[in-house]
Amino acid sequence: MKGIKAALFFFLLMGMGHALMIVINHVDESYVFEKSFMFWSAVILTLLGIFLIYFTRFNKTDTWQSMNGALGGLLFWTGAVEYGLIFASRRLGITSLFGTAPEYRLMKFTWPFILGVFIYLLFHEDVRCNFIVYLRRKLPLMKGPTSEGIIRNYGPRTAFEMILVLWTFYVLLLLMYDENIFGVHHPATYLTFILSLGCGVYLVYKLLKIKEMGKAIRYAIPTAIIFWNGVEILAKWKVFKEPWITLNLPIMSSITAAFLITFYLIYKEKRRKVSE
Secondary structure, eight states: OHHHHHHHHHHHHHHHHHHHHHHHHHHHHHSOGGGOHHHHHHHHHHHHHHHHHHHGGGOOSHHHHHHHHHHHHHHHIIIIIIHHHHHHHHHHTOOOBTTBOHHHHHHHTTHHHHHHHHHHHHHOTTOOOHHHHHHHHHSOOOSSOOOOOOOSOOHHHHHHHHHHHHHHHHHHHHHHHOTTTSOTTSHHHHHHHHHHHHHHHHHHHHHTTOOOHHHHHHHHHHHHHHHHHHHHHHHHTTSSOOHHHHTOHHHHHHHHHHHHHHHHHHHHHHHHHHHO
């Protein structure tokens, strides 16, 4: 159950993160604030994310290191990356195209940077990502075995994982949606939808076997985000309206309540473990 709690926590967190951005954007558009409300919101989110990542050095367990690292990575992504691209697209005069917002048109072309980071991780002996370790087993890439040294703080690693996984799948979906490459209703997009759900179910199956909450949190990040691809694609196909975009109050209240309950269950699980 630890893995399910962790996966549900991050899945709900994705919707709440979207809703937070919509609220900030609406406030900035509805009230003048000399158009600085969005800027200072981005700064606060970024600094809060950095603080949470820094604070992980004081966390004694890998559970809270991983949790704070993940939340810090998400806040940094939202404040520094997403809003940074919004400000950049405005400065460059980029407009929406085929329903894709200007900031995402910019993000789409960051795929070479993702490839560069991935190549670095693929050959880095200290990286223990399951997917990368799998590729190392199948391909003759390493001079020796993966390093097995002690990790004293999982926080920065988890923050990096959150940022990189979000970035990778954002760009993947943007490339799928691009009408000049594939398109919203291209077979490649349908294949991405199928693989997202199929791989998501498999990752949930793997999560069920994890006994440590810290490890479950780290494993739940890609699980929830890969599942979220399916939600994003369904919304793009107009199967439903995203409540975190329309700010549907009853639905968002339910999502928030479920998120808080899940967080409490994770906290309770950790307290029980410590007391034992």
